[in-house]
Amino acid sequence: xATELIRPILTVDVVLLTLHDDRIQVVLQAREKAPxxxxxxxxxxxxxxxxxxxxxxxxxxxxxxxxxxxxRVLEQLMTFSGGSRDPRGWSxxxxxxxxxxxxxxxxxxxxxxxxxxxxxxxxxxFDHDAIVAGAIQRCRRRAAYSSLPAFLxxxxxxxxxxxxxxxxALGRSLNDSAFRRKIDELRMIEPVAGSxxxxxxRPAQLFRLTKANVVEFDRTV
Amino acid sequence: xATELIRPILTVDVVLLTLHDDRIQVVLQAREKAPxxxxxxxxxxxxxxxxxxxxxxxxxxxxxxxxxxxxRVLEQLMTFSGGSRDPRGWSxxxxxxxxxxxxxxxxxxxxxxxxxxxxxxxxxxFDHDAIVAGAIQRCRRRAAYSSLPAFLxxxxxxxxxxxxxxxxALGRSLNDSAFRRKIDELRMIEPVAGSxxxxxxRPAQLFRLTKANVVEFDRTV
DNA sequence: ACTTGTTATTTGCAATTTGCTATTTGTGTG
DNA sequence: CACACAAATAGCAAATTGCAAATAACAAGT
Numbered sequence: 001x002a003t004e005l006i007r008p009i010l011t012v013d014v015v016l017l018t019l020h021d022d023r024i025q026v027v028l029q030a031r032e033k034a035p036x037x038x039x040x041x042x043x044x045x046x047x048x049x050x051x052x053x054x055x056x057x058x059x060x061x062x063x064x065x066x067x068x069x070x071x072r073v074l075e076q077l078m079t080f081s082g083g084s085r086d087p088r089g090w091s092x093x094x095x096x097x098x099x100x101x102x103x104x105x106x107x108x109x110x111x112x113x114x115x116x117x118x119x120x121x122x123x124x125x126f127d128h129d130a131i132v133a134g135a136i137q138r139c140r141r142r143a144a145y146s147s148l149p150a151f152l153x154x155x156x157x158x159x160x161x162x163x164x165x166x167x168x169a170l171g172r173s174l175n176d177s178a179f180r181r182k183i184d185e186l187r188m189i190e191p192v193a194g195s196x197x198x199x200x201x202r203p204a205q206l207f208r209l210t211k212a213n214v215v216e217f218d219r220t221v
Numbered sequence: 222x223a224t225e226l227i228r229p230i231l232t233v234d235v236v237l238l239t240l241h242d243d244r245i246q247v248v249l250q251a252r253e254k255a256p257x258x259x260x261x262x263x264x265x266x267x268x269x270x271x272x273x274x275x276x277x278x279x280x281x282x283x284x285x286x287x288x289x290x291x292x293r294v295l296e297q298l299m300t301f302s303g304g305s306r307d308p309r310g311w312s313x314x315x316x317x318x319x320x321x322x323x324x325x326x327x328x329x330x331x332x333x334x335x336x337x338x339x340x341x342x343x344x345x346x347f348d349h350d351a352i353v354a355g356a357i358q359r360c361r362r363r364a365a366y367s368s369l370p371a372f373l374x375x376x377x378x379x380x381x382x383x384x385x386x387x388x389x390a391l392g393r394s395l396n397d398s399a400f401r402r403k404i405d406e407l408r409m410i411e412p413v414a415g416s417x418x419x420x421x422x423r424p425a426q427l428f429r430l431t432k433a434n435v436v437e438f439d440r441t442v
Numbered sequence: 443a444c445t446t447g448t449t450a451t452t453t454g455c456a457a458t459t460t461g462c463t464a465t466t467t468g469t470g471t472g
Numbered sequence: 473c474a475c476a477c478a479a480a481t482a483g484c485a486a487a488t489t490g491c492a493a494a495t496a497a498c499a500a501g502t
Contacts, residue, residue: 007228008270010313047302049229049311055302079300079315081268081276090270092231094300094313160450175490180451182489201449202497220441381479396461398481403460416468422478423468 008081009091012059013044013128015077015135016067018100018115019152024139024168025115026132027105028124029066035087036125040114042132043067044093055094063098068108073099073151073214077135085127093126097135099151143169146216147188150209158196158204159183166221179221186217229302230312233280234265234349236298236356237288239321239336240373245360245389246336247353248326249345250287256308257346261335263353264288265314276315284319288334294320294372294435298356306348314347318356320372364390367437368409371430379417379425380404387442400442407438 016027028040045062052058056076063069074096081092105115118136122129143149149165150157157165163179183189189207197203237248249261266283273279277297284290295317302313326336339357343350364370370386371378378386384400404410410428418424 006270008231008268010229010231047229047313049227049304053303055300055313076299078297079276081315082274083270092268092276092313092315094302158450176450177452177491178489197498198449200447200499202451202499204450379479397479398462399460401480418469419478421470421476423470423480425479 006090009086009089010047010055011044011086011091011093012047012055012062013042013080013093013095013131014059014063014074015095015097015132016043016063016069016071016100017097017118017135017139017152018102018105019165019168020102020115021117022164022168023117023119024136024152025102025117026121027067027100028114028116028121030112030114031125039125040116041125042095042128047094056096059094059096059098067110067113069100069104071098071100072212073148075214077131077138080127080131082127093131095131095134097139099139099148101152101154103154139169140171142214144220145218146214146221147209147211148214150188151214156192156194156206156208158206160204162189162207182219182221186219186221188215188217227311230307230310231268231276232265232307232312232314233268233276233283234263234301234314234316234352235280235284235295236316236318236353237264237284237290237292237321238318238339238356238360238373239323239326240386240389241323241336242338243385243389244338244340245357245373246323246338247342248288248321249335249337249342251333251335252346260346261337262346263316263349268315277317280315280317280319288331289329290321290325292319292321293433294369296435298352298359301348301352303348314352316352316355318360320360320369322373322375324375360390361392363435365441366439367435367442368430368432369435371409372435377413377415377427377429379427381425383410383428403440403442407440407442409436409438 018025018027029043031037031039031041043063043066047055047058060074077095077097079092079094083090085091121132143166149169150162152165153161159180163174167173187210190210192206192208194206195203196206239246239248250264252258252260252262264284264287268276268279281295298316298318300313300315304311306312342353364387370390371383373386374382380401384395388394408431411431413427413429415427416424417427
C-alpha cells in the first residue's frame with residue numbers, strides 16, 4: 001500500500017436555514033470547544049464511521065444531538081476540504097443545508113443557538129462563510145424549479161406566505177397573480193378545510209403540500 | 222477527545238463525460254488493483270493530504286496521473302459515503318464530473334480507457350452506477366441554464382453542433398430557430414473568422430465561447 | 443347596520459416569449 | 473447550370489407572463 005497512511009479528518013457541517021421577517025436566516029451555534037471556542041459557527045461535528053451509516057445520517061445525528069432538532073429537508077451541498085481550513089490539520093467537511101419552519105426553531109428555545117439574517121452572518125470561523133454562501137446559492141437556484149421554499153413554512157400555510165417564502169429564497173419579488181397561476185398548474189399544493197384569520201383583513205385559504213418531500217418541476221416557478 | 226480515532230478512507234472519483242454519436246458517453250478505466258481488479262470503473266484514487274491542497278486538485282491530479290488528461294470543466298458533484306460501498310472499510314468518495322471534447326479523448330489513445338454511452342454503463346463496481354446517475358442528472362439540470370454543454374465541444378464549433386450538444390445533455394430535442402434566438406440573446410458565443418465545410422451542404426459559421434468558464438444564465442436555454 | 447381600511451383572490455387584457463413552418467442562402471455534385 | 477442538402481432567416485400562431493383593475497371577506501370604528 002502506498003501513501004494512504006495519512007487519513008484526513010472528516011466532519012459534517014449543517015447550514016440550518018429558516019424564514020423570519022421575510023428573510024432567509026441562518027441558525028448558528030456557539031462552539032463549546034477549541035478551536036474557536038465560544039464563537040458562533042455552523043452546527044457540525046465529526047463523522048463517526050462506527051455508528052454513522054453515511055455522512056447524511058451523521059448530519060442528522062449532529063443536528064439532533066447538538067441542537068435537538070429534526071428537519072424535513074436535509075440535503076447535501078458539497079464537500080469543503082484543505083489543509084488550512086481547520087487548524088487541527090487537513091480536513092474535509094461534507095456540508096449540508098437544512099430547512100426549518102421558524103416556529104420549530106422558536107419552540108426549541110436553545111440558548112446556544114442564534115438566528116441571523118444571511119447578510120449579517122459574516123466573519124464566521126473556519127471556511128463557514130463560504131459554506132453559508134454556497135448553501136444560499138444552491139437554495140436560490142433550487143427554489144426556482146422546486147417546492148423547496150415550502151419547507152421553510154409550517155405544514156399548513158397560505159398562498160401569500162408561500163409567495164413570500166419563494167421571494168425570500170429567490171431574492172426577488174414575484175408577481176402575485178402569475179405566482180398563483182403557476183402554483184396551481186404545478187399541482188404542488190392542495191387546500192385544507194380551515195381558513196387563517198389575519199387580525200385585520202380577509203382571511204386566507206390554508207394549503208398543504210401534496211408531496212411530503214421536495215419535488216422538482218420541469219418548468220420554472 | 223471522544224471518538225475521532227477512526228478516520229475513514231477518503232477518495233475522489235471522476236465521472237468523465239464526452240459527446241459522441243450525439244450521445245453523452247462516460248469514459249471508464251480498467252482497475253489495476255483489487256478490489257475489482259480488471260473491471261471498468263470510474264477514474265479515481267486516494268486523496269493525499271500531504272500533497273493535495275484540496276479534493277478538487279486531487280481529482281485533477283488523479284485525472285492527469287491515471288488518464289493523462291486535463292479538462293476545462295471539473296466540478297464537484299457530491300460525496301458518497303458509507304460502510305458497504307468499498308470492501309476496504311468505511312469510506313467517503315468526493316465525486317466530480319468532467320467534460321472533455323471527444324477529439325481530446327480520441328487523441329489520447331489510452332488502451333486502459335473505454336468510452337460507453339451512459340445508458341450502457343451499468344453494473345459498475347462500488348457505487349459507481351449511482352455516481353454516474355448523479356452526474357448525468359446534475360449535468361442535465363445545469364445544461365438548462367448554463368453554457369456547460371459547450372464544453373463537450375472543441376473550442377470552435379458551429380451552431381448545429383452546439384444545439385446537438387445541448388440536446389444530448391438535456392435529453393430532448395430543441396427547436397432550431399428558437400435555440401438560435403436564445404443563444405444569440407444570451408451573448409454566450411461570438412463568431413470566428415472561418416467556416417466549416419460539411420462535405421455536401423452549406424458550410425456553417427464557426428463560433429467560440431465569449432467566456433472561458435461555465436457561465437450561468439438567469440433564463441433557461 | 444354601515445362605512446372604511448386592509449389583505450386575499452379573481453379576471454381581463456397587453457406584452458413578451460416560444461413553437462412551428464416556410465423561405466432564402468451557400469456549397470458541393472452530376 | 474439545375475439539383476440536393478444543410479445552414480440560416482423570417483413571419484406568424486400559440487402559449488406564457490406581467491400588470492392593473494375589479495371583487496370578496498373580514499375587523500374596527502361610527
